Amino acid sequence: MDDFLAARSQMALSLGFHIIFSCIGMVMPFFMAVSHFYYLKTKKQVYKNITKAWSKGVAIFFATGAVSGTALSFELGLLWPEFMKHAGPIFGMPFSLEGTAFFIEAIALGFFLYGWDRFNPWFHWVTGLVVGISGIVSGILVVAANAWMNSPAGFDYINGEYLNIDPIKAMFNDAWFSQALHMSIAAFCATGFAVAGVHAFMILKKKNIEFHAKSFKIAATFACIAALVQPLSGDISAKDVAKRQPAKLAAMEAHFQTERRAPFIIGGIPDEKNKKVDYAIKIPGLLSFITYGDINAEVKGLDQIPEEHHPPVAITHYAFQIMVGLGMIMMLISLLYFYQLWKKKEILSTKWLLKLFAIATPMGFIAVEAGWTVTEVGRQPWIIYNVMKTSEAVTPMPGIVYSFYIFTVIYLSLSFVVGFMLYRQIKMVDKIYDIPNDSVQKH
Known part of the structure; x- marks a missing residue:
């Protein structure tokens, strides 16, 4: 493994872990x-018990997210110094504002955790709400910085120099809204299905049923609403990508040839050498309709883009297929869930639905990881789209491969520790907040 690949792998590893902590x-x-x-x-x-139990989980993920986020900020400077040298002054504003949001979140979380029976009850509730609002703002600001890499704005690039810098225009670039919307909804969907899945599993094991049933209903409602809304944000994102990054769209769909009535491809194995897709299901005209609202519209293929500017097609295509496929499964589960509520059927009696939620526990986060793979790999070979290549931004310092190995061990260890802490937390919940099964109320 060369240093360039090691640097990219280290960033991918760090982002892959941090995004889970951040979403939660x-x-x-x-x-x-x-x-x-x-x-x-x-x-x-029971609702107080649920709130206290979840607040401990929030504290765990806040701490781990702070650590992994700090590591990422250092990695940007250490691994990609040429990128930060030029880009830092342009898109530094969302990062500085994100730091402010982070501090507000930390202060509000401290107030909430230690405010029980000390503050006015409604003020105490507001501090918890502020934790969520500042967390969402923090996430949107980080995504705005990433969106700038996909849609650079707020400067003039003249003779290799970045002039006339406008940080406000850079922050509110053409991609920030579609990416922030898609990511925020994805966070609710992924976290909701993960939390609902854990509580569904505990209900199936007949552990502390009232506690887990009410917890399940809150998480599942958030998750299912997000899953049903997500395709709308996905449509906005697809249209935006088609306009700004045709190479990324072509890689997502393994669309090698420019054509009208372009088909939407489901599955398939891209053959980059022969510029075709094997074993795919093709729906004629659907890609043209999705991207331009016209079944006869022409969709630009990779044949109109210089080959040295092609993203890795196979990885981008497979990641996109995974994201869409899991999204459709979660949509189906959501429709079944709301159908059961509409029919006024007791959720606890529908074991098959609880089993579906338990199986779907990791799906949202797998979809999130796949979506970020599409975003980042689909932008290659650029770190700043059409301005700076990733290979031009990497550090000349040797030995990055050893840094990658060390970070891999650290993140795997961190994941083990977090998993162990959550396992103990769940076990403690059932001991401390155990409620007899015969006291379960219908809801």
Whole structure:
């Protein structure tokens, strides 16, 4: 493995772990706020128990997210110094604002964790809500910085120099809204299905049923709404990518030839050497309709893009297929869930639906990882789209491969520790907040 590949692999590893911690840190406070609201309105102890249990999970992921996020900020400077030298002054504003949002989130979380029976109950609830709002703002600001890499704005690039810098225009670039919307909804979907899946599994094991049933309903409702809304944001993103990054769209769909009535490809194995896709299901005209709203529209293929500017087609295509496929499965589960609610059927009696949620526990996060793979790999060979290549930004320092190995061990160890802490937390919940099964109320 050469140093360039090692640097890219280290960033991919770091982002891959951090994005999970970030999504949970962004979304769980809203679940916590809902259960806390129910407690304040109903005074039922079970909702207070749920809020306290979830707040401990939020604290765990906040701490790990802070550590992994700090590591990422150092990696940007150490692994990609040429990129930061030129890009830092342009898109530094969202990162500095993200730091402010992070501090607000940390202060609000401290107030919430230690504010039980010390603050006015509704002020205490607001501090928990602020944790979620600042977390969402923090995530949007980071995505805005990434969107700038896909749609650079706020400067003039003249003779290799970055002039007339406008940080506001850079932050609100053409891609920030579509990426921030898609990522925020994905975070709710992924975290919701993960949390609902864990509680569904515990219900199936007949552990502390009332606690897990009410927790499941809150998380599942968030998850299913997000899963049904996500295709709309996906459509916005697809149209945006078609306009700004035709090479990425072509790689996503393994679309080698420019053509009208371009088919939407499901599955298939891209053959980059012979410029074709084997074993794929093709729906004529659908790609043209999705991207331009016209079944006869022409969609640009990789044949109109210089080969040295082609993204890795196979990786981008497979990641896109995984993201869309898992998204469709979660949509189906969501429709079944809301159908059961509409029919006023007791969720606890539909074991098959609980099993589906349990199976779907990791799906959202796998889809998120696949989506970020599409975003990052699909932009290659550029680190700043059409301005600076990734190979031009990497550090000349040797020995990066050893750094990659060390970080791999650190992140695997961190994952083991977090998993162990969550396992202990779940076990403690069932011991501390155990409620007899015969007291379960219908909901």
